[in-house]
Amino acid sequence: MGRGQKRGWGGGGGRGGGRGTDEWKQDKRNKGGFQQQQPQTQRPEYRNAAFEEYYRAQEVVPEGEWEAFLATLRRPLPVTFRINGSGKFADHLRDKLTTDFFAKLGGEELTVDGERVVPPRPLPWYPNGYAWQLEFSRNQLRKLPLLGAIHEFVKHANDAGSISRQEAVSMVPPLFLDVQPQHRVLDMCAAPGSKTFQLLEALHAGSTAGQSPAGYVVANDADFKRCNLLTHQTKRVCSPCLLVVNHDAARLPSRLYRPAEPGSANHGVRGSDSRLDVRFDRILADVPCSGDGTMRKSPDIWRKWSIVGGNSLHACQLRIALHGAKLLEVGGRMVYSTCTFNPVEDEAVVAELLLRCEGALELVDVGDCLPELRRMPGKHTWKVKDRNRFYSSWSEACGDGYKLLESMFSSPAKQALPLERCMRFLPHHGDTGGFFVAVLRKVSELPSASAPTKEAEAEAEEEDAGGDDAAAAAAEAAAAGAVDGDGGEADGGDEAAAAAEAKEEDAADGGEAGPMEGVEGEAEGEAGPSKAEAARGIDAARAAAEAGVAAAEAAVVAFEKGDYEAAKRALAEAEAASRRAALAAGQEPRKSKAERQKEQFAERQMKSAAKQAEQNARAQAKARAAAPKRGAEGGEGAEGGEGEEEAGPSSIAQVSWIRGGGGRGRPVGGKYAWIDPVAPMEDEAVLTSLYDYYGMSTDFPLRSQLIMRSMDRTPKRLYFVSRSVLDLMLADGREALKVISTGLKVFERQVIRDQVNECPYRLAQEGLPLVLPYITRQRVELTAPVLLQLLRHRNLLLPAAAEEEAKEADATTPAGNPKGTKPTLTDPAVLAALEPLKMGCVVAELRAEDARALGFALPSRHTAAAAAAAVDKAAAAAQDGAEAGDVTGGLAANAPLAVVAWKGKASLAIMVERSECEQMIDKLSAELEKQPGAAPAAAAGATA
Numbered sequence: 001m002g003r004g005q006k007r008g009w010g011g012g013g014g015r016g017g018g019r020g021t022d023e024w025k026q027d028k029r030n031k032g033g034f035q036q037q038q039p040q041t042q043r044p045e046y047r048n049a050a051f052e053e054y055y056r057a058q059e060v061v062p063e064g065e066w067e068a069f070l071a072t073l074r075r076p077l078p079v080t081f082r083i084n085g086s087g088k089f090a091d092h093l094r095d096k097l098t099t100d101f102f103a104k105l106g107g108e109e110l111t112v113d114g115e116r117v118v119p120p121r122p123l124p125w126y127p128n129g130y131a132w133q134l135e136f137s138r139n140q141l142r143k144l145p146l147l148g149a150i151h152e153f154v155k156h157a158n159d160a161g162s163i164s165r166q167e168a169v170s171m172v173p174p175l176f177l178d179v180q181p182q183h184r185v186l187d188m189c190a191a192p193g194s195k196t197f198q199l200l201e202a203l204h205a206g207s208t209a210g211q212s213p214a215g216y217v218v219a220n221d222a223d224f225k226r227c228n229l230l231t232h233q234t235k236r237v238c239s240p241c242l243l244v245v246n247h248d249a250a251r252l253p254s255r256l257y258r259p260a261e262p263g264s265a266n267h268g269v270r271g272s273d274s275r276l277d278v279r280f281d282r283i284l285a286d287v288p289c290s291g292d293g294t295m296r297k298s299p300d301i302w303r304k305w306s307i308v309g310g311n312s313l314h315a316c317q318l319r320i321a322l323h324g325a326k327l328l329e330v331g332g333r334m335v336y337s338t339c340t341f342n343p344v345e346d347e348a349v350v351a352e353l354l355l356r357c358e359g360a361l362e363l364v365d366v367g368d369c370l371p372e373l374r375r376m377p378g379k380h381t382w383k384v385k386d387r388n389r390f391y392s393s394w395s396e397a398c399g400d401g402y403k404l405l406e407s408m409f410s411s412p413a414k415q416a417l418p419l420e421r422c423m424r425f426l427p428h429h430g431d432t433g434g435f436f437v438a439v440l441r442k443v444s445e446l447p448s449a450s451a452p453t454k455e456a457e458a459e460a461e462e463e464d465a466g467g468d469d470a471a472a473a474a475a476e477a478a479a480a481g482a483v484d485g486d487g488g489e490a491d492g493g494d495e496a497a498a499a500a501e502a503k504e505e506d507a508a509d510g511g512e513a514g515p516m517e518g519v520e521g522e523a524e525g526e527a528g529p530s531k532a533e534a535a536r537g538i539d540a541a542r543a544a545a546e547a548g549v550a551a552a553e554a555a556v557v558a559f560e561k562g563d564y565e566a567a568k569r570a571l572a573e574a575e576a577a578s579r580r581a582a583l584a585a586g587q588e589p590r591k592s593k594a595e596r597q598k599e600q601f602a603e604r605q606m607k608s609a610a611k612q613a614e615q616n617a618r619a620q621a622k623a624r625a626a627a628p629k630r631g632a633e634g635g636e637g638a639e640g641g642e643g644e645e646e647a648g649p650s651s652i653a654q655v656s657w658i659r660g661g662g663g664r665g666r667p668v669g670g671k672y673a674w675i676d677p678v679a680p681m682e683d684e685a686v687l688t689s690l691y692d693y694y695g696m697s698t699d700f701p702l703r704s705q706l707i708m709r710s711m712d713r714t715p716k717r718l719y720f721v722s723r724s725v726l727d728l729m730l731a732d733g734r735e736a737l738k739v740i741s742t743g744l745k746v747f748e749r750q751v752i753r754d755q756v757n758e759c760p761y762r763l764a765q766e767g768l769p770l771v772l773p774y775i776t777r778q779r780v781e782l783t784a785p786v787l788l789q790l791l792r793h794r795n796l797l798l799p800a801a802a803e804e805e806a807k808e809a810d811a812t813t814p815a816g817n818p819k820g821t822k823p824t825l826t827d828p829a830v831l832a833a834l835e836p837l838k839m840g841c842v843v844a845e846l847r848a849e850d851a852r853a854l855g856f857a858l859p860s861r862h863t864a865a866a867a868a869a870a871v872d873k874a875a876a877a878a879q880d881g882a883e884a885g886d887v888t889g890g891l892a893a894n895a896p897l898a899v900v901a902w903k904g905k906a907s908l909a910i911m912v913e914r915s916e917c918e919q920m921i922d923k924l925s926a927e928l929e930k931q932p933g934a935a936p937a938a939a940a941g942a943t944a
């Protein structure tokens, strides 16, 4: 496809430099992820002399390939996607795409208006043929119905979570990380979460429904809003093993402290807290970068590119990488990646990291892995340029260079490192974007890390005990400001402030000088205030921010009392203090992140107070009303039950621990008061009703691993967290971790007004694969045709109600059909099985016999002990290098076919999103059609 042509499913049109942010914008603009290319006349000219001069000089492109490199960069990016999960369903999707669609396109010779249709191709290096590349022009899409059908299919699959659209080279770093189910994994710069998704999939590989792997993934991003996006994007993995946190990656807590239990001999004794050194087996440092490898997707970078972007991010990237090295377990693996070609952000960071770690970290030779993935070896020498000229060495630049750091330069010591083991992916080699990946292994403790001094430890405890959340908030605001809204360029002042505070954190963290030393100093020396100035700024920032937090807490108290005027005054005070904190931290007097968060928090409090008052009034009115009202019955209508919470001060839950925010109902406001809390569900009445109603085996750890994200006694949703994630949160008694989200939604509150409500919670479809094996009641098995019928119609009348309907239905339609007759459940075996079940939530699942015949996962029933044993077995097998099984559990895509449904008086209705239903319909009917002698009608399911 030539430069002037429009691509039907192209990237393009993105604003700004950062790939992460740009991916986010694309996702927001176009849910299906397939956007139309802008007409060429609206495009900027794809030239940038500074870019060309810089990269010609760096010699990152092999001799003779420069024109091909530039030409490819100027073309839009083909669409690439990967199939989520693995095992039968993933294979089914791949095979369907191949046989039903791609094969029908024929070979190379297909043309539309003389333009060749590029055949879809699997990415040859991606395992199992699960990743594909498509490249159709808009004209082709319009004129060739089959391409339109492919477009629709892929769009639906994307919506339903069966595939993920992701840039080809962005799929690479997780593949080199080699995550196994027992690993503690950290994704340092995770939003919007496409790689976190892959990491979670790898963690769950080999587990079956009902199992949680022993490991976990901590996904971090400095940007609060993007953390929410990350939470949303990774929801589809349905994992209880994910913890999303919001920190500057270079300041992620490396130690957690757990106070002695109340009642124990040491309770309240200073210094008696137990300490957990936070370490990870796998770390992905996919750092913020100048993003010029994404030019094909974000052509704006052609216009914006300048040398400043990469140079100003180098120190931040190095700080993140160094902190990653510190958090890495000995024997563990870390992948450092960027989407830039720039050696200053790539090899320079890796080389400096290796030198500072003095042999504790080494580059892994992955030359044998993914041999079909073409790559260029890393470079040993490169040049550094400031706004004036190129320099070949630090000695040449140290007097004259503008805002340059020694760590940016190559040196004889760096040249001796095996930097050729780094990998650079060039766009014209695989028709992709550009990327850089280095795979590192920690072979010993970092220098000086193993023996922090006594003073440093005492200092660290002092610092932690002080609970300087305000300073942390100010620092995080500064750190987050280091990347502009479009995900790329550092702002010198913010960067320096963040760096200064990072230094403070390092001291508090045990004074591990060694490899960390100098990064911040250099950044300060060149780009920001002096150390003394920075320290004074921090003190002032801390004082102001503490005042801000106190005022915000006063605002919360006032809101809770209903004194809105006092609350507004306190909020104004909090805002002013927050502005002072930002100024003192060396930021521009624009609104800081902390300010915005506090404002949003206050706004939420205001809304929640108003809602509470309204609910109170409603509850009172309801109590006064004598006559029972007819309630919603089943199906989507029943979801209205969510608003049925009682209100008032008595509705605040009393729990044994809280992490994160707390807000309303939390006596001291909580460290991160503006974030939803994480607290255990400890209401015995609710727990008992869950166990009883669903007949859950008592070894399923609802009592310890069910959490809520609000302090209401009747929270709307209940989430299940894996033991490993829970342990991490419990170890964090001082709330060093700023938890944004965790847990897999397993129950949702559901109250039906005219029905005795035996259990106030229905199951949530996303948590079903996890809990179903432990459920012994309220399950009904359906034959494949009946399940298909239910999925298609969503609501099936029960016979008695159907008779009523029929009586009411007068005469017939003009076509002679009975008027008003709705799809009805008539299968006697299913009706008999449904009969003894209580009204309310039920699980409708494909019966074992049909599942076996059609090759689906069997409905499973097992105990927690058996699941734990299976997890251990899988972990041991993984450690021995055995292949993971072909079933990936914890992922809805590979669970047995089952849906959350509602048995009402008149009908059986399912409570599953339409797009998910469509995927199930597709899978089920495809398998039914394959059955010998299957009539198309049978495959289509009964329609009456």
Ligand SMILES: C[S@@+](CC[C@H](N)C(=O)[O-])C[C@H]1O[C@@H](n2cnc3c(N)ncnc32)[C@H](O)[C@@H]1O
Pocket (backbone or CB within 6 Å): 019, 020, 021, 170, 188, 189, 190, 191, 192, 193, 194, 195, 196, 220, 221, 222, 223, 226, 247, 248, 249, 250, 286, 287, 288, 289, 316, 479, 480, 482, 483, 487
């Ligand atoms: C390249 S994007 C990450 C893309 C992501 N790994 C993915 O595959 O979806 C870089 C991310 O780093 C975040 N970020 C920037 N500075 C950071 C810092 N100091 N600490 C942690 N995250 C940071 C940005 O908000 C952005 O989301």
